Amino acid sequence: MTAALPDAAARAAQDPPNGAEVLVRTLLANQVDVCFANPGTSEMHFVAALDRIEGMRCVLGLFEGVVTGAADGYARMADKPAATLLHLAPGLGNGLANLHNAKRAQVPMVNIVGEHRQGHKATDSALTGDIEGIARTMCDWVHTCSSADHIAQDAAAAVQRANSRPGRIATLVLPADTAWTQTRNRQPVVLAPEPPTLPSDQRFDAALKALRSGENTILLLSGRALRAGALEDASRIAQRSGARLLAQYANGRIERGRGRVVIERTPAPVDQGVAAFRDARHVILVGAKVPAPMFGYPGKPDYLMDPAATLIELTQPSDDLPAVLKELAARLGAADAAPLLQPEAPLPLPDGALTPDAVLQAVSALMPQQAIVVDESVTAGRAFFPISRASAPHDYLQLTGGAIGDGIPMAVGAAVACPGRKVINLEGDGSSMYTIQGLWTQARERLDVLTIVFANKGYKILKGEMANVGAGTWGARAEQMLSIVNPEISWVKLAQGMGVEAAQATTTQELLRLLRHGLAMQGPFLIEVQLA
Amino acid sequence: MTAALPDAAARAAQDPPNGAEVLVRTLLANQVDVCFANPGTSEMHFVAALDRIEGMRCVLGLFEGVVTGAADGYARMADKPAATLLHLAPGLGNGLANLHNAKRAQVPMVNIVGEHRQGHKATDSALTGDIEGIARTMCDWVHTCSSADHIAQDAAAAVQRANSRPGRIATLVLPADTAWTQTRNRQPVVLAPEPPTLPSDQRFDAALKALRSGENTILLLSGRALRAGALEDASRIAQRSGARLLAQYANGRIERGRGRVVIERTPAPVDQGVAAFRDARHVILVGAKVPAPMFGYPGKPDYLMDPAATLIELTQPSDDLPAVLKELAARLGAADAAPLLQPEAPLPLPDGALTPDAVLQAVSALMPQQAIVVDESVTAGRAFFPISRASAPHDYLQLTGGAIGDGIPMAVGAAVACPGRKVINLEGDGSSMYTIQGLWTQARERLDVLTIVFANKGYKILKGEMANVGAGTWGARAEQMLSIVNPEISWVKLAQGMGVEAAQATTTQELLRLLRHGLAMQGPFLIEVQLA
Structure with missing residues (x-):
């Protein structure tokens, strides 16, 4: 009844290797060298293999949503997949919400989900579940390995699929x-x-026809069309044709700031979204989806465009978006046009009340070159985009799938991908609580993340949505469901409890002092902003 | 473009009601009067309806795993479903792991999952996802309401299905x-x-034949067969026939303690599990599954019974287990037998080093009558069952599905179900971090929960499992994945940060003092036990 296999250390020196070792070597050979992990019993041989084989950076998350969210942030910045290591069906379930966000960010990711040994599953023992069924709801490619002999092929196929455009799970x-x-x-x-x-010539021709029509045209961008170089080509097209550039509302990553192309995003509120598209006769999609509001509301439209406008789907998911924009600029004869870049502009420091916009002003003025801004501030950070237009060049990562709880983990992943760059996480108080455990990983890995929690003490966005959906005014019971006071949360204590230095700002001057401290230091720091 | 519907307050005074109002009234009419909620935009009308209609207790969780875990704990103690309110596919995803545990506990639960308005889903806007696909992986009944006109029928059907034996989601x-x-x-x-x-006569006869065989027979119990009254009938059967009573390893709820029937559980470790069944020639299942170890291990069996023994599946899921045992006792002629009840026995207080067993001794000695013990202590609490045999009568709730992160939420739900009873949550340090947010709900609702965190600083169970699966010794990288030191976590700060009074025990005397304090007070308290 005792284990029939030789001890792993002895086996490590022998031939042949086990499947877990081949898996780790295959991931490394395919340039997957970071693994965010929350392992369990069924993954112990993978953990043991990671131990014996050099080259894989292992990062532990105390909850699976941290793991998948970190892999999301990592891939956005590294442009290649991390591996995740998850434990059976419930472990995958816990990671599902951030897989949803990652899917919407179109990032590459390779999940390794441990399963019972073949044959044991039939016992329906406690942790048995429908792993493939859960995975299929969020992943592009799902496969159960059937033999150690197939692991190398299966793992390579997983990475290949993950790396196919635009980035897949x-x-x-x-x-x-x-x-x-x-x-x-x-x-x-x-x-x-x-x-x-x-794209085919036909698609290019349709776009060119719109751009040459002299009519109001929007070039709607997302995905890798929002990187600095691609945006310069997009701007050349806009400058030559008179078209307007617009980013989708939610995007995985935008390279922006002074010296980079100026681009606005589609507004989130449905009425403003409709207004942004009202005059457009043609909308050309480059990596973007047909623009729609986040939700359907009573008496409001399900799409933002004027129904009479022309929709031109220039790209498909497998397209190389920067190459598409370069080619479109060339065909338009705009390759020599000058892109419209953000000039230097004053970035005044705030000095009044500690409002959300004061925080955004302070961050915009003080952020260093090549900062990575992870924005999950939901309502509080809504004005960040216009306020930070002339900030130092930075990457802007945002919640793409609307499933709050991606911010803290995404900051983990971005920091792992980009050592030497400061990560600034603008975080809503409500959203922070979904994956607050990610702070511990920031502490353990000494990640250079500055987290700013906007303590507005409630699901403020929902209070707006009560009105939007026509549910009208509300009383005490609903207020209890929309507020997170009583008791108030101390993010300072939560952070300190997980090894992250933290302090509270109750005035703008305190905020500025803490911000300077947090930006100057190396390692994680959290500022709890008590909003005025 | 503005909302065409009248203001809700005005509408409330009018006829007819909206679907959300009918839903709330239908839930109440079917005795569902507690709603654990983490709502979003798509659920605002339901929230508004809860606000206007008296009778539903709404409990907010800051993360969906808290919501579903609380509904699990509630149902175990209330023997009826709570409603949960979840937001779209990712919200359901976040709740999935504790749905897995709840499914394994066979509890009734009614999830209300908000969805986009019909028609908007086609836009594939950011939060769109396969809600039904996710739900089907864990739920017995899944239905999307198609019209406000059908809500009353659909909601009643959901409650009816939830309440069908043994309890369904x-x-x-x-x-x-x-x-x-x-x-x-x-x-x-x-x-x-x-x-x-x-059961049919045929099934009863098969069980009676085994019980009368004079051969070694185990009556393996789970589900409602583990309530005090049912156990007395089981004990009568055992006393008369010589059969041995054994509970499944993981069970939703056991009524035990002094004056109640003595019953052991199937041991968790595979070798001990096999040993427990080795001599049994007949195994009669009453609400239990065919006994299997949690995992498959190299060279170890997938089932615990001797393959030559007879398996008698006396019950099926729809059976009334207490009635089955009463009937079986009658048919055996054992209705007049005296059950074997746990006598008074000394419960010494610990006085040595602060070990896990010292904690269990202290809890066992000091727990009040009718305490509810929620055990998610994984390794640290393994000896609780034998140590607490003669404790005051109590309910024992444990992790049923192996998906850690159910303990803190389950304590929330049990406390909501049973005001006036003390809930004692034995919690592993690793497992606590999955749903630590549940402490906030304990503070907000002033729930009478005493949480004891066993700080052993790692996934201790996995260190054992490394050996069990033959992965052998391990080095620094694996140690990093199996330990949660560096940095150490302060559960005292985490609790205080969420409004729960807390303190640390580093000696047995400190533990006893804090335990007495926590048991004497009303409301939540957390003790962080720094194990020797």
Whole structure:
């Protein structure tokens, strides 16, 4: 009844390796060298393999939403997938909301989900569940490995799929016996990414026709069309044609700030969103979706465009968006046009009451070059985009799927991907509480993350939505469901409890002092902003 | 473009009501009067309806895992479903792990999951997802409401299904427009629960044959067979036949302590589990599953019973387990037998080092009558069952699905269900961090919960599992994945940060003092036990 296999340390020196070792070597051979993990029993051989093989950075999350959110933030900045390590169906379930956000950010990710050994699943023991069924609701590629002999091929296929444009989520389910069984297929498989595509001439011609029409045209951008170089080509097109640039409301990453192309986002509130598109006769989509409000409201439209306007879907998901914009600029004869770049402009420090906009002003003025701003501030940070237009060049990452709880983890992943760059996480108080455990990982890994919690003491966005959906005024019972006072939360204590230095700002002067401190130091720091 | 509907307050005075109001009234008419909620935009009309209609207790969770875990704990103690209110696909995803535990505890639950208004889903806006697909992986009944006119019928059907034996999870997906549209079907529908069943004569005869065989027989119990009255009948059967009583390893609720029937659980470690069944020639299942270890291990069996033993599945899920045991006792002629009840026995207070068993001794000695013990202590609490055998009569609730993160929420739900009874949550440090946000709900609702965190600074169970799966010794990288030191967590600060009074015990004397304080006070208290 005792284990029949030799001790792992002894086996490590032997041939052949087990499936877990081949898996780790295959991930490394395919340039996947960071693993965000929350392991359980079924993943112990993978953990043991990580221990024996050099080259994989392992980052522990105390909750799976931290793991998948970190992999989201990592991929947005690294432009390649991290691996995640998750435990069976409930572990994947806990990671699901941030897989949703990651899917909407179109990032590459490779999930390794441990499963019972083949044969044990039939016992329906306590942790048995429908892993593939859960994974399919959020992932582009789902496969259960059937043998240690197939692991190299399966893992390479997962990474290949993840790296296919625009970035996809691949989930490899790993029965414990495929990890612990030895295999002679020891050679890592490396698969080249699927090559990105370009639009047909027909699609280019449709876009060119709109751009040359002299009519009001919007170039609606998302995905990798929002990187600095691609935006310069987009701006050349706009400058030459008179078209207007607009980003989707939610995007995985935008490179912006002074010296970079000026671009606005589609407004979130439905009425403003409709107004932004009202005069457009043509809307050209480059990596963007048909613009729609976040929710359907009574008596309000489900799409933002004027129904009479022309929709031109220039790109498809497999397209190389920067190449598309370069080609479109060339075909338009705009390759030599000068892009419209954000000039230097004063960034005054705030000096009045400690309002949300005062915080945004302070951050915009003080952020260093190449900061990474992770924005999950929901209502409080709504004005960040206009206020920070002339800030130092930075990357702007935002909540893409509307599932709050991605901010703190995303900051973890961005910091792991970009050592040497400051990560600034603008965080709503309500949203922070979904994955607050991510602060511990920031402390353990000494990640250079400054978290700013906007303590407005409630789900402020929902109070607005009560009116938007026509539910009208509300009383004490609803207020209890929309507020997070009674008791008030101390984010300072929560952060300190997880090893993150933290302090509270109750005035603008305190905020400025703490902000300067947090930006100057290395490592995680949290500021709890008690809003006026 | 503005909302066409009248203001809700004005509408409330009018006829007819909207779907959300009919839903709330139907839940109340079917005895569902507690709603654990984490709402979003799509649920605002439901929140507004809760506000206007008396009778529903609304409890806010700051994370959906708290909501579903609380509904689990509530149902275990109330023997009826709570409603949960969840926001779209990611909100349901966040609640999934504790739905898994609840499913394994066989509790009734009614999830209301908000969905986009019908028609808006086609826009694939940011929060769109496959709600039904996610729900089906964990729920017994899933239905999307298609019209406000059907809400009363749909909600009643959901409650009816939830209340069918042994207790099931029903999920009603509620498109926003079905909530906000007015309906003339205003009358709540009330559906009687499906009647429970009894085994056929054939099944009874098979069990009786084994009990009369004179051979070694185990009566393996779970579910409602573990309530005090049912256990007395089980004990009568055992006393008369010589059969041995054994509970499944993981069970939703056991009524035990002095004056109640003595019953052991199947041991968790596979070798001990096999040993427990080795001599049994017959195993009779009453609400229990075919006994299997939690995981499959190299070279170890997937089932605990001797393959040559007879398995008798006396019950099916729809059976009324206490009635089955009463009938079996009668057919055996054991109705007049005296059950074997736990006598008074000394419960010494610990006085040595602050070990896990010292904590368990202290809790066992000091717990009040009718305490509810919620055990998610994983490794640290393994000896609780034998140590607390002669404790004051209490309910024992444990992690049923192996998905850690149910303890703190379950304590929330048990306390809501049973005001006036002390809830004692034995909590592992690793497991506490999955749903630590539940402490805030304990503070807000002033719930009478004493939480004891066993700070052993790591996923201690996994260190054991490394050996069990034959992964052998491990080095620094694996240690980083199995430990939660560096930085150390302060549960005292985490609790205080969420409004829960807390203190640390580093000696047994400190523990006893804090335990007496926590048991004497009303409201939540947390003790962080720094284990020796």
